[in-house]
Amino acid sequence: MTAPVSAVPMAFELVAEGLQFAYNGRAVLRGVSLSIRPGEVLSLLGANGAGKTTLLRLLLGLSRPSAGAVCLNGKPLARYARRELAHHLAYVPQTHTTPFPYKVHEIVMLGRLPYTGLTHAPSRRDREVVSEMLERMGIAHLADRPYTEVSGGERQLALIARALAQGARLLIMDEPVSGLDYGNQLRFLTHLRALAADGYSVVKATHHPEHALLAATRVVLLCDGAIVRDGRADEVVTPAAIQQLYGVEVTAFHAPGHRAIAFYPSEPLSPAGEMR
């Protein structure tokens, strides 16, 4: 038997330094610096258009910054081969469907592409890794079901299993819970915490401040392409921060003995009017 791939994640360090990015002449990111440590769940909060998705794309090496650089273990992403990068960084998109009814295990097997290369058939070892990851995400029983026919929550778990099969230590997720029902959202956050406990790092963009408090060890607030706060979730996510990011007034409610907070709009609901 080979050792499970998930045993102990290797040390890694992803550092973004002075990232700037412009799209059609409009500055989307203006000097963002960020370093991601093993074992943390980092939630990225920000209004629509604040630059969350752009930042995630830069961290994944899918776009190049106009200034600054992202370095993995001290080497800029641009100097990595795509395939090598895939050993370290994985992208977990919003739950989606595929145009063709691939089986769930086939979707997860795609995570082995960086190891097999484009033209080789998967080996026994690859199949073992896939089973292990399906098991780990609790969806082994879905292995032979078409990905297009399982629920949104199950598809999201399959996408994480694929990222784990990649052997990646850093999972980058763009609004991973959008499209999941309430129960699945909470279950999903539990999975994230378990991953972090095993030494994986997660960077996710989210629209839910409460989720940041539930699952994140660290929260970064992004406003107009710049980081305005970066710190422990319970210190950063405050009514003042929500006012600053979204321009709405809320009151925080703490349940005694819990770290969770519920935010509720302050009375009367401020007639902010225009959607932003």
Next chain:
Amino acid sequence: MSYARWVALLWVLLVVAVLVALSVGRYPVPVSDIVHFVLAAARLEEMPRDRFDLLYNLIVQIRLPRVLTAVLVGGALATSGAAYQAVFRNPLVSPELMGVLAGSAFGAALGILVSGNWLVVQSLAFAVGVVAVVAGVAFARLAGGASVVMLVLGGVISGTLFTALLSVAKFVADPYQKLPAIEYWLMGNLALADLRTIGWVVLPMGLGVAVLAGLGRALDALSMGDDEARSLGVPVTAVRYGVIAVATFVSAMTVSLAGMVGWVGLIIPHVARLAVGPGNLRLLPACACMGALFLLATDGLSRTLFNVEIPIGILTALLGVPAFLIVLHRARKGWL
């Protein structure tokens, strides 16, 4: 049914279909005679000289080119169709999406106009087909990118352009000789190619189909979307252009071999997907076999159904419509 069984079944069916295709026709030759002929040709058996010459003429010179053309054209179109569907993330596209067939049609019409020489027609069909796809890609890049949507739009523009040019060619063609020749060519004909031409294209076509099939897993990744495929380590742009290039070359070769044979590239991938699943590593070889089988069967019908041979392109379309409806009905859960 397991994949291994499907593969075994498809290969057996293909061999049977080739033997049957060699035996049926206006002068039926029993399969046993074909076997004796092959043994005699290999000097393992004696056969009277005149009998051998007759069979040689019938099997090797008349039927074999036709059977090989059907196998090559069917296999290549079905495989390119499946590869295109993955690259464009759309189960409803076929190899003509990027304008290759429109270009080839105009090229062949031009060839018929300027010369009656068959080699000229074939070469122009191939060359202009490739030019049309290059133009489509260039239009996409002019409009700003190599994304799927831009490429599809580029292909539509290119296809429209070359369809218009084909109309021009038809309009100026001599209506008594050249125009009918163009029209017949557009209906597809498996009896056009001789063994020498087939010898020219068999290697590049086989190689092209093998390359597409070899890229099966990259195609799976590409059908997830560009960002996902890239983050899985796939060089998306290179694979996409590579697949378009290879699929264009083999499709243009099918056109120069047999004219326009529509629908194979659209339907066969769906039938194959129902059989072996959507994973492209398995799907593409299955497509090659099933495409060949489909065209062999259609050709058999076109030769035996009536006294007059029906052009193959008409039959594939006529058979394709009900086949596609059945497939759509059975598979609609899967993709739309």
